[in-house]
Amino acid sequence: MLAEERQQRINEHLREKEFCTLKELSDMLKVSVSTVRRDINFLKSTGILRRTHGGARLSEQVEIEGSHPLVPNATVRSELKECIARYCASLIEPGQTVIMDGGSTVFSVARHLVPKHPIVITNSLPISNLYSTYRQVEVHVTGGVVYPRLGVLTGPNAVEGFSKIHADVAIMGAGGLDVQDGVTNTHALLIDMQLAMIRAARKVIFCMDSTKLGAKSLFFLCSADQVQTLVTNDDANPAIVAALRKKGVDVHLVSC
Amino acid sequence: MLAEERQQRINEHLREKEFCTLKELSDMLKVSVSTVRRDINFLKSTGILRRTHGGARLSEQVEIEGSHPLVPNATVRSELKECIARYCASLIEPGQTVIMDGGSTVFSVARHLVPKHPIVITNSLPISNLYSTYRQVEVHVTGGVVYPRLGVLTGPNAVEGFSKIHADVAIMGAGGLDVQDGVTNTHALLIDMQLAMIRAARKVIFCMDSTKLGAKSLFFLCSADQVQTLVTNDDANPAIVAALRKKGVDVHLVSC
DNA sequence: GAAGAATTTGGAATTATTTGCAAGAAAAAA
DNA sequence: TTTTTTCTTGCAAATAATTCCAAATTCTTC
Numbered sequence: 001m002l003a004e005e006r007q008q009r010i011n012e013h014l015r016e017k018e019f020c021t022l023k024e025l026s027d028m029l030k031v032s033v034s035t036v037r038r039d040i041n042f043l044k045s046t047g048i049l050r051r052t053h054g055g056a057r058l059s060e061q062v063e064i065e066g067s068h069p070l071v072p073n074a075t076v077r078s079e080l081k082e083c084i085a086r087y088c089a090s091l092i093e094p095g096q097t098v099i100m101d102g103g104s105t106v107f108s109v110a111r112h113l114v115p116k117h118p119i120v121i122t123n124s125l126p127i128s129n130l131y132s133t134y135r136q137v138e139v140h141v142t143g144g145v146v147y148p149r150l151g152v153l154t155g156p157n158a159v160e161g162f163s164k165i166h167a168d169v170a171i172m173g174a175g176g177l178d179v180q181d182g183v184t185n186t187h188a189l190l191i192d193m194q195l196a197m198i199r200a201a202r203k204v205i206f207c208m209d210s211t212k213l214g215a216k217s218l219f220f221l222c223s224a225d226q227v228q229t230l231v232t233n234d235d236a237n238p239a240i241v242a243a244l245r246k247k248g249v250d251v252h253l254v255s256c
Numbered sequence: 257m258l259a260e261e262r263q264q265r266i267n268e269h270l271r272e273k274e275f276c277t278l279k280e281l282s283d284m285l286k287v288s289v290s291t292v293r294r295d296i297n298f299l300k301s302t303g304i305l306r307r308t309h310g311g312a313r314l315s316e317q318v319e320i321e322g323s324h325p326l327v328p329n330a331t332v333r334s335e336l337k338e339c340i341a342r343y344c345a346s347l348i349e350p351g352q353t354v355i356m357d358g359g360s361t362v363f364s365v366a367r368h369l370v371p372k373h374p375i376v377i378t379n380s381l382p383i384s385n386l387y388s389t390y391r392q393v394e395v396h397v398t399g400g401v402v403y404p405r406l407g408v409l410t411g412p413n414a415v416e417g418f419s420k421i422h423a424d425v426a427i428m429g430a431g432g433l434d435v436q437d438g439v440t441n442t443h444a445l446l447i448d449m450q451l452a453m454i455r456a457a458r459k460v461i462f463c464m465d466s467t468k469l470g471a472k473s474l475f476f477l478c479s480a481d482q483v484q485t486l487v488t489n490d491d492a493n494p495a496i497v498a499a500l501r502k503k504g505v506d507v508h509l510v511s512c
Numbered sequence: 513g514a515a516g517a518a519t520t521t522g523g524a525a526t527t528a529t530t531t532g533c534a535a536g537a538a539a540a541a542a
Numbered sequence: 543t544t545t546t547t548t549c550t551t552g553c554a555a556a557t558a559a560t561t562c563c564a565a566a567t568t569c570t571t572c
Contacts, residue, residue, distance in 0.1 A: 004308045005275040032532050125388055128381050132407040141409055143399035143417050151388040153397055161399050288522045310558060
């Protein structure tokens with residue numbers, strides 16, 4: 001294998017895992033730790049990663065490039081989000097066509113989805129950007145106007161983009177899910193978009209951390225019984241979970 | 257087998273695999289490693305690939321700032337590019353509708369364009385991403401399939417996105433501009449795109465550093481006399497500049 | 513078509529680079 | 543502290559690049 005190919009695979013691996021040890025890379029690439037160390041040092045000099053003892057960590061800059069508005073969120077509950085994301089990715093079959101929403105949780109899912117070689121349809125710039133270095137993932141981007149803070153494409157073009165397609169799965173986020181008031185979101189512009197996504201997908205998976213259960217945002221998206229699958233943490237309020245299940249929602253509780 | 261046929265097969269092979277070793281090609285083409293090396297060196301001079309130790313790598317012609325950190329390319333001529341970009345931005349009136357191509361030079365222009373509060377239409381993910389934090393810039397993104405490595409949206413959706421609009425200016429890059437052979441670019445998929453952009457814009461500005469004057473890439477875009485405005489460095493070959501001006505091109509020479 | 517020139521090809525010798533290994537230094541962990 | 547792990551450094555083997563040359567091929571020219 002060529003040196004540069006190795007370095008690219010290290011880069012890709014890091015983008016998925018965020019952190020990894022030299023031994024891990026050495027095993028993966030079937031080269032000595034010395035060689036990995038040299039590669040890592042080179043990559044460090046380019047600025048894409050930061051060295052740690054025994055390993056390397058994706059440098060924040062690159063993260064920001066891929067997900068700028070989503071970063072500040074990556075604080076307290078980020079571990080939990082990662083667990084949800086990992087689990088949610090495991091629900092996807094290799095090669096499936098997947099619609100992906102904007103939003104930080106869905107973005108995390110995106111990172112874990114690379115090995116499944118999916119065909120992705122998205123209106124999220126961060127997700128498009130994340131995948132733009134991978135050849136394994138085919139990404140279709142809807143057109144539309146950039147909604148500044150969220151990095152999401154909106155408007156009639158974007159909605160139209162989803163009206164022409166059929167996907168296996170849609171992975172969605174939302175601002176809140178209440179048994180009475182259903183799924184709600186924070187931005188009116190996103191609602192049309194998400195409705196179009198739901199219509200285009202055979203199966204819809206909502207990913208949200210447990211703090212969003214029982215919460216309400218400003219704008220109504222759909223009622224609770226229209227949610228097919230929900231992935232959340234296992235510290236979710238049991239009463240809400242029970243009520244949702246009674247409404248026919250397939251609730252997956254993820255433990256970390 | 258003819259040399260040219262060999263080189264084309266190397267090109268095709270690389271487009272699939274992105275990387276390959278000389279031995280791999282030598283086996284595939286049933287010629288000696290020496291010959292493969294010569295072919296590779298020739299292809300390198302045309303710019304379609306980059307050499308690495310033991311092999312070759314498909315060159316990411318239009319390097320995306322930040323997105324592909326493995327390319328230390330953005331060093332030598334980057335100052336010159338900045339000058340071109342700054343000047344090119346000065347040609348834009350505040351509030352104009354601007355179509356922006358993918359490509360590193362155009363990306364640099366994008367950075368300088370923020371104070372003009374333009375309305376931007378683009379198929380470039382890096383540019384979309386750049387502006388997604390600014391509220392001053394309204395960005396319309398065409399839909400399409402992400403072309404890996406370039407971060408550009410391609411395909412019929414993308415072309416269609418430009419067919420419906422009219423813009424004041426299009427800012428374009430290209431792989432080469434030759435007096436005889438006109439404007440050429442490295443990727444066939446980009447050609448349709450760029451043609452649609454040119455059609456949609458009242459005025460077309462090509463930005464390219466002087467090394468691209470007289471250069472030829474694989475795919476034909478348009479003839480030299482169809483270029484309205486060209487912005488390049490003042491170290492451009494005077495003979496070429498004169499010939500272009502004779503053909504009616506408005507050549508702007510930028511000194512740093 | 514044939515002789516000669518020009519080009520292309522494959523290979524050998526030399527030089528340069530990369531890789532893996534090992535011993536001592538440095539840093540984390542126990 | 544000691545023990546373990548990781549890092550650095552120097553070195554030798556493996557691998558690749560460069561240069562040069564001869565054989566093979568193609569192109570001119572008569």
